Amino acid sequence: DAGITQSPRHKVTETGTPVTLRCHQTENHRYMYWYRQDPGHGLRLIHYSYGVKDTDKGEVSDGYSVSRSKTEDFLLTLESATSSQTSVYFCAISESRDSEAFFGQGTRLTVV
Amino acid sequence: SQQGEEDPQALSIQEGENATMNCSYKTSINNLQWYRQNSGRGLVHLILIRSNEREKHSGRLRVTLDTSKKSSSLLITASRAADTASYFCATYKAAGNKLTFGGGTRVLVKP
Numbered sequence: 001d002a003g004i005t006q007s008p009r010h011k012v013t014e015t016g017t018p019v020t021l022r023c024h025q026t027e028n029h030r031y032m033y034w035y036r037q038d039p040g041h042g043l044r045l046i047h048y049s050y051g052v053k054d055t056d057k058g059e060v061s062d063g064y065s066v067s068r069s070k071t072e073d074f075l076l077t078l079e080s081a082t083s084s085q086t087s088v089y090f091c092a093i094s095e096s097r098d099s100e101a102f103f104g105q106g107t108r109l110t111v112v
Numbered sequence: 113s114q115q116g117e118e119d120p121q122a123l124s125i126q127e128g129e130n131a132t133m134n135c136s137y138k139t140s141i142n143n144l145q146w147y148r149q150n151s152g153r154g155l156v157h158l159i160l161i162r163s164n165e166r167e168k169h170s171g172r173l174r175v176t177l178d179t180s181k182k183s184s185s186l187l188i189t190a191s192r193a194a195d196t197a198s199y200f201c202a203t204y205k206a207a208g209n210k211l212t213f214g215g216g217t218r219v220l221v222k223p
Contacts, residue, residue, distance in 0.1 A: 033211070042200065043155075043213040050209070058210065090154055094211075098142055098204050101211060103154035 003027050006091050006104040013111055019078040021107050023091030025071075031094040032074040033101065034058075034066060036087040043090065049074055050097065081111040116144075116201040116214030124220045131188040133217040135201030136181075144177055144184050145202045145211070155200065158186075191221045 003026030013019050023032060034046040035058075045058030047066040055066050063085060065077045078085055088108050092101040119134045135144065143162045147155040159175045161168045161184065168175050174187040188195055198216040205212075 035213075040215065042215040043202075045210060045212070048209075056209075059212075092155075097209050098206065100145060100157040100160050101155075101202075102157065103147075105154045106152075 004091060004093055004102060004104040006089075006107050008107060009105065010108045011110070013081050013109070015082060015111055016080050019081050019109065021076045021089055021091075021109070023074045023076070023104060025074075025093045027093060027095075027102070028071060029093040029095050029102075030071075031097055032068065033092040033094075034064075034074065034076045035090045035092065036060065036085075037090060037106075038087050046076065046089075078109075081109075083111050085109065086111045116203050116212060118199070118201055118214045118217040120217060121215070122218045122220075124222065125191055127191060127193055127221055127223050129191055131191050131195070131219055131221070133186050133199055133219070135184045135186070135214055137184075137201075137203045138182065139205065140179070141203040142206045143204045144175075145204065146173075146175060146184075146186050147200045147202060147213075149198045149200065149216070151197075158199075188219075191219075193221050193223045195219060196221045 005024045007022045033048040035043040044060045049055045049068040067075045088106045091104040094101045116135045116137045145160045146158040149155045161177045172189045177184045200216045202213045
């Protein structure tokens with residue numbers, strides 16, 4: 001597997017609480033992505049980063065924020081978790097914007 | 113909305129048979145990629161085919177791309193039980209800088 005680590009791997013949290021997921025890479029890839037995967041929807045892009053402090057929204061960014069203060073770390077924050085954000089979250093990295101993506105193992109988040 | 117749509121949604125075959133799945137997309141792309149996901153795991157990249165390419169091979173995998181029909185196919189030859197997984201196509205567009213995934217095809221290879 002490419003050097004991508006997601007933490008935590010599983011989390012249960014209560015509605016209304018903030019939650020931060022971490023993605024750490026050791027590949028020095030420029031691009032990092034956060035996706036969510038839900039039955040019937042495939043993978044949907046939440047946010048992505050094209051460099052330190054450079055981020056942009058994906059197709060389902062409402063309720064999420066991201067930060068990238070170092071090349072190796074990309075954080076996804078659910079500002080106030082809702083039940084609709086129960087999902088499996090995947091981090092991915094790529095060397096260039098049009099190259100293959102390497103995925104982490106995923107974080108299963110349950111909002112109760 | 114999803115850019116790529118796989119067909120069929122599910123496929124069940126016997127070990128040794130070939131498996132074919134298709135991906136259709138709506139707008140022009142720069143490249144199309146296929147990924148595999150085993151249950152409970154992350155996605156693994158299989159093949160990337162650029163818009164100016166028509167066919168690529170990798171081991172038992174063959175991918176075609178028809179930009180006039182906005183479609184791609186993934187063929188797995190001589191399937192094995194270990195090929196049981198979900199397969200996703202993803203399209204990349206430079207405009208928008210996004211890799212967009214379809215809903216996937218679930219493949220079951222029976223021994």
